[in-house]
């Protein structure tokens with residue numbers, strides 16, 4: 326009997342037993358789809374957690390200039406130019422001068438932190454406005470006296486009035502409020518909400534110094550942080566000729582947390598994947614054992630009329646492969662649909678389509694399907710024909 | 718073991734030579750065959766020291782009470798089961814010690830079965846059931862279909878090619894089984910109570926088919942409860958409690 330003949334016979338048998346073939350396939354479909362969607366859910370959760378940790382600034386590098394150069398200091402333009410040349414590791418840069426200052430609105434006074442920076446600061450530090458606008462290139466170019474206020478400042482100075490468009494005095498200089506910063510610490514004083522952001526070009530009189538000694542740099546990703554730091558150190562050493570004239574540091578604690586979370590999420594992911602593979606595998610195993618065992622009599626008939634053991638086994642391997650293979654493909658499609666419509670629809674975690682996990686689920690299902698389809702077929706085919714015929 | 722086998726072969730040859738050229742050739746030769754079923758502590762001796770020989774083109778009926786060992790004997794003769802001890806020479810070949818696959822080959826080339834319960838594959842059509850033995854002997858598809866159709870026409874089922882077994886009457890199912898048994902042109906047909914599940918009219922039809930086959934030169938071994946049916950054979954062997962108690966020619 327040729328392989329082609331065995332294949333035709335297997336297909337005929339699958340078609341002839343539509344109900345049983347469908348049930349077997351259903352077992353595989355459910356197994357594969359549940360593995361894929363469970364893993365996708367775990368991966369999505371991991372991604373959303375690591376993303377939100379990263380949002381806090383794992384990619385952030387701080388530069389502080391402590392020494393002096395005999396010729397000239399590094400300017401923001403120098404840094405910007407260097408960043409553009411190293412765009413593979415550096416995503417963005419912003420000056421970040423800060424000082425504490427007296428702020429006055431009408432007759433109300435308060436002390437707060439002033440940060441003088443550029444529009445890039447918004448994305449590097451993830452500070453956004455809830456009303457009004459952030460700094461614009463225009464503000465820097467034309468030295469506009471505009472300010473963004475944190476919620477603690479709003480509470481303290483403006484009470485219930487809308488601060489947008491109001492004039493405030495910072496260390497005696499008049500600034501117009503153009504935006505309110507997103508709240509980060511419940512509007513508490515001495516928190517991240519207790520600050521005012523102004524353009525770096527308008528800050529000279531406020532800061533009482535012209536040199537900028539702090540910069541924020543964003544690496545292109547968390548794993549590029551080290552490379553970015555190395556290149557920055559080399560760049561600064563070239564300017565200052567002295568390692569002690571500057572400091573370059575990252576958010577190593579934050580990175581550590583990220584790594585911890587990522588590795589524990591990987592364990593969770595592995596556990597979920599393993600459990601769903603086992604559950605799916607047992608389902609496939611059961612349906613294969615049952616569906617092949619109930620065909621012992623058929624195997625007896627085939628043997629009685631001249632089938633050899635290998636004829637029977639070839640037929641059952643092909644049947645199991647075709648049924649589990651088709652079930653596996655449908656299972657992958659169903660799994661991806663669940664990711665798209667259920668996980669995507671619920672919008673709890675971002676949808677992640679993992680081809681490797683789909684292939685693992687498919688491969689293991691196929692393997693389990695073939696082994697547990699073949700095992701009872703092998704047992705039945707090894708019986709004497711009369712013993713197989715006697716079963717009902 | 719090997720020695721024993723050779724001995725038997727020699728003995729077999731001697732028997733043949735002794736009979737001389739005028740006697741018809743022996744097809745089935747059984748010596749001291751035992752079949753013992755062991756279920757837990759209980760031993761059932763289903764066949765006790767059976768000696769039997771059947772010649773080519775004989776029509777033999779095996780009769781006996783229920784549980785006497787008729788089916789057990791037929792299963793041994795048909796190579797569906799192996800004896801506990803004893804020798805079985807089928808068509809000049811010692812088969813009691815052959816491998817499973819060798820026996821499958823013998824079944825597909827030399828033996829056709831007709832069972833009381835038909836043993837058709839329920840999900841396949843009449844035509845596909847009849848085709849099946851040809852698949853295992855490697856006949857190509859167009860030839861298979863041609864021959865299976867002819868075989869079904871021969872048993873009067875030319876109009877039922879695409880019916881499934883459960884869409885056929887008992888008599889029709891048994892005729893499908895007969896067509897299947899004959900498709901490889903086996904020299905021997907074993908029929909275990911082929912009319913047991915049929916009404917008398919269908920039973921007569923099946924018997925007529927068997928008689929026709931016998932006329933065409935097939936060797937037929939028929940198991941039955943029914944003395945009327947047994948007496949339509951040439952020779953009747955009566956079994957009781959696992960031993961042959963009578964072996965007579967029908968006049």
Ligand SMILES: Nc1ncnc2c1ncn2[C@@H]1O[C@H](COP(=O)(O)OP(=O)(O)OP(=O)(O)O)[C@@H](O)[C@H]1O
Pocket residue numbers: 754755756761762763781782783784785786787788789790
């Ligand atoms: N697989 C088996 N395991 C154990 N004992 C068996 C088995 N098959 C048959 N026997 C025993 O062997 C004996 C002979 O059984 P067998 O089926 O050959 O009888 P039979 O003559 O065909 O009867 P019937 O006319 O009812 O079909 C019985 O006692 C039966 O119980």
Ligand SMILES: [Mg+2]
Pocket residue numbers: 787788789
């Ligand atoms: Mg019986």
